[in-house]
Amino acid sequence: MASVFSGAPPQGGPGYSFSQTRIATSSGIREHSFYPYTDNGGSTLGVSGADFTILAGDTRSTSGYNINTRYAPKLFKIGGEGPDGTGARIVLSVVGFAADGDALKERLDTIVKMYKYQHGKPMSVAACAQRLSHILYNKRFFPYYVHAILGGLDEEGRGALYSYDPVGSYEREQCRAAGAAASLIMPFLDNQVNFKNQYIPGSGVGHALEQRVPEPLPRKDVEELVKDAFTSAVERHIEVGDGLQMMIITKEGIQETFSELKKD
Amino acid sequence: MNHLPQAWGRPRDDVYGAYDASHLQTSGPQQHTQSPIVTGTSVVAVKFKDGVVIAADNLASYGSLARFTDVKRLRKFNSQVVVGFGGDVSDMQYLDRLLSSLDIRENYSTTETPLNAKNLHTYLSKVMYKRRSDFNPLWNHILVAGLEHENKPFLASVDLLGTTFSSPTLATGFGAHLAQPILRRVVPDEATVESVSREQAVALVKECMKVLFYRDARSLDKYSIAVVTKDGIDLKEDEKLESQSWAFAEGIRGYGTQVN
């Protein structure tokens, strides 16, 4: 009789759901069905010149086939004062997962500000670039899902441009395109900025053909290139469009421009 | 019934199969929200020259079941901010309490300027982003409607991933597909906001609520609507959709009783 009221059922009978009181067993690790990333589309690019750097990005923000908004900037002034970033000399562009991009921007901005307050001088672009790499690398096991491009002027006053992968690998370059339409824009920049596949006519035949030597482009030309790059990308990529935000960093400071792109 | 009191009222293994003990998870990994349970559908909002109009219906669904029909998904924060919640209702209640405690703390001092809509949106976006980064998301898509400095209309959104964006018109959930195109036709950009009157904005939002009720199966014809201006918040929580016309239903073919 006692067995009736003991917690465990008698052996040999039909199995019941409570037959084993060992509720502690777990059938292995369950996977989370929550995915913490999304792609907000859009594209960015940067080109450095002899005494300037230009960064640009479209202002469309997407979720799947939806347009969240037609104006969501991807370019941010870093280390400036107040809501307008007055006095900033460095620009960060981020494209990919916008929430991570915003978080990254705020961290870098804080760090560059703290550097200025603690050392009494603005952070150099090279130092900022390496710091950004460390921030990204520190979160390599749960990365900021963004492609970052950092622009400014180096110690000699030349245009400086750094591009990153999501886990902090970085490189100083003449030009870089990132984001949804990177594959459309980058070959264009290779050709137009670094003169890839451009040869000096009549310099030889086959392997003797001489590469056209790249040289820093004038600012006017670069601005035209950027606009052409984006108008072309808008034609072929659905996640790119609405508006074009540009920031031009010179020794005078940062000049910001906005122009319309197709909204279709 | 048999001689085993432990078995009374419980599913039999030989009928239903053994209970999967992993559901109990006493020593398994810590579980966080994997999906919303009781949910609210779209929230729609539009800016006009003096403020913002925001609306959401009063339904909380449990899957396809219309579980609660008088749920207020627009929450006043203070005299210049309304927060509209789509998504999980229990997470909405948590956030509502969080905002309430924030408001109490903000009012310990009467001298400081009150939090405006922009401030609150920043706060909420940090909360949402922190929770997604902890793999413990608050399953909501939130619209913050109100005023920022100098009584400028403010409207922005934050979702369970911490993604934020702002636009003259916004709609969450189904509304992003159905309402947003209607809203954008009237208010395509920030410049147009200046020429939209309060009456126009209210009518526009009401039209969207109607379209959503026609086509969103998880929606209700009872809704809440709030207008935020510098004179305060006009919140109505018991509105009914007006002048519905189901004439279009006649033309729908291909399923139900009309097969072709």
Next chain:
Amino acid sequence: MTSIGTGYDLSNSVFSPDGRNFQVEYAVKAVENGGTAIGIRCKDGVVLALEKLITSKLLKPGANKRISTIDRNIGVVSSGLLPDGRHFVSRARDEAADWRRSYKAPIPTSALANRMGSYVQAYTLYSSVRPFGVTAIVGGWDLEAEVPVDGQVGSGPSVGSGGKVEGLKHGGPFLYMIEPSGLYWGYYGAATGKGRQSAKSELEKLDLAAGNLTLEEGVKEAARIIYVAHEDSKDKDFELEMTWVSSLAGPTKGRHEEVPKELREEAERLAKKALEGDDDEEEKMEE
């Protein structure tokens, strides 16, 4: 004092042979040096008022508020050691927040007074701490309306079970005063600090128990009483600080707020006039 040299006043939590706790009594002395604080429970709200003594001309007028908000509907004014008052307020806010976490509703004034009474009393029990050097007056309006709990989404069934008791009344204005011993009572009118004696006698004249005094009258009386209580320390400058809390239908909509500047200034003008009137009478008598 007879206690001096006996040693019974050296440690907290030690009784003297005649059953007194001297440390607590010394704490009361600290309170008696503070600026006068009063609270009046009117029929439609509570007024808290404070004679804020100006300790330096370098302090900005109107800044450094001393009456604090605990929850939306409750305020605290204290007299005595200022930092102790700050700590009291901080704890009261934690208690109010804790109550909300548990019950999803604002803490009733009585419950807050009870919790704070217990807290203050605990500081009389241990030799490692000293009692609070403040007497605090807690005033609040417990909401009379049927309110949803925090985060509530529905209103429940409009018919059927879950009914309410008809004609049951709850909520209203409440006023408590907590002393360094932890002792607290509910009051119609409470006064503490330097001018408490004259303030109390003025409060008694108001016949608050009858429940006829309106909130607006209460504000004016409170201002007058602070001015009367200040008569004994006339050499010092002071600022009048006043807050109030009314019903949902009243001027503060159930919230604890500062009395608006215009009303406070009007009350101060009347208070000064009333005092001058008294002086005139005295002068006449002298004649």
